[in-house]
Amino acid sequence: MRHKVLLAVVGPTAIGKTALGILLAKHFKTEIVSADSRQFFKEMSIGTAVPSSEEISEVPHHFIQHKSIFEPYSVGDFEREALHLLDTLFQKHDVVIMVGGSGLYVDAVVKGLDDFPEVDPKIREALNEQLKRDGLESLLQELKERDPNYFEVVDRDNPHRLIRALEVCIASGQPYSSFLNQNKSKRSFTTIYVGLDAPREVVYERINLRVDVMMEEGLLDEAKQLYPHKELNALQTVGYKELFEYLEDRCTLGTAVEEIKKNTRRFAKRQLTWLRKNKNILWIGHHTEPNKTIELVTDQIKNLDHAP
Incomplete structure (x- = not known):
């Protein structure tokens, strides 16, 4: 293979990116780099939908719960650490998988961070x-x-x-x-974006179901444990903020859960707005057969090798 290839699996929340990443990683006998900023923190498990222990045991994962909410960790820190890791992984593999729900973090690795002016x-x-x-x-x-x-x-x-x-x-x-996107950084690998797609009503239905499952798995108890630290930046995120409101007697539990669903749907809509601007994504329907998915992705990689 002439190119070292980063397969960036993207798509709205709850659509099945983790499963697709594992499918591709097992096929290419490689490893997964997570670019989901909510999944970096070890104190946040249920509300961030981190891969299960069974899923992690199937394929090596990196950047899953490797930081504490008490440690400052920026997108710049992630870019630097992820690029260093990729240098190591590409010595062993021709293909590496990156799975990300955070568009900013994916773009930081693929394109580099943008150059902003100094701020007083x-x-x-x-x-x-x-x-x-x-x-x-x-x-x-x-x-x-x-x-x-x-x-x-x-x-x-x-x-x-x-x-x-x-x-x-x-x-x-x-x-x-x-x-944004003014200065493109040269990378030692080629990126292929693989996007999971589904009708909006399917995405919303999956989101609603996921929130219900999170509540059954103990999201409220997790929020109670984190509540004393609610001012931390890592906790300024959907799934926790709404339950903090409930814990402060500012709404009912039912209202908090509905707000989580509503705000997660809004988040998914913004994710899609971000992704639709990228014309280079290979979109794959969420119901596509695994073998067909692998075939489509493999063809994209072959096209790279045949390019001049």
């Missing part, structure tokens, strides 16, 4: 004060006005991401999105 720390301090004083909605409204394009794809439940985008807008006087 006072801007960040002011935005954090605005968040405390006026709430998340005020940040959302300001981002919508300053950068409507990024507003469409940002994780609107993550104040850290909102503040990061706004501080760049304010410091530069330009939209945050104008700095």
Whole structure:
């Protein structure tokens, strides 16, 4: 094989990326690099849908619950560590699988991080004060006005991401999105994106079912254990924030669960918006037979070797 190939398995949450990653890894006798930022933290298991111990035993996985929520860990840290790991894995394998629900983290490995202007720390301090004083909605409204394009794809439940985008807008006087994908980093591997696709109603149905299963598996107890640390950035995410509201007697448990489902569906919609901009994804229907899936992916790899 002329090319070292990274197969990046992408798609909306709950569609079956873990299973597809394992299928491909077993076929190519290789390993999986997770690029799901929610699955990095060992204290968060049920609410992040980490692969089961049975799934992990089938294929070597990396970047699954390797950090604590108490450790700062940025997308830049992940890019650096993932590239170092890939250098090692590509010495043993021609193909490596990356499975990711976090588009920003996948793109960091494939393309490199974007070059942003320096930001005066006072801007960040002011935005954090605005968040405390006026709430998340005020940040959302300001981002919508300053950068409507990024507003469409940002994780609107993550104040850290909102503040990061706004501080760049304010410091530069330009939209945050104008700095994205400016400088492409040269990589020693070729990436093929493999996207899992399904009708929206199927994705939403799978999300609703997954949330019900998470609750049955003990998500509420997990949230109770994490509640004392609810201000940590890692916990500013769907599945936990809603249950923290319940634990503060601000809503019923039923309402919290419905909010998890609603916010996860919104998250899936934003994931698809992000992915649809990538015209190089090999989309595969979620019901496609395993052998057919392997055939389609193998053909893509063969096409690389036949390219001039």
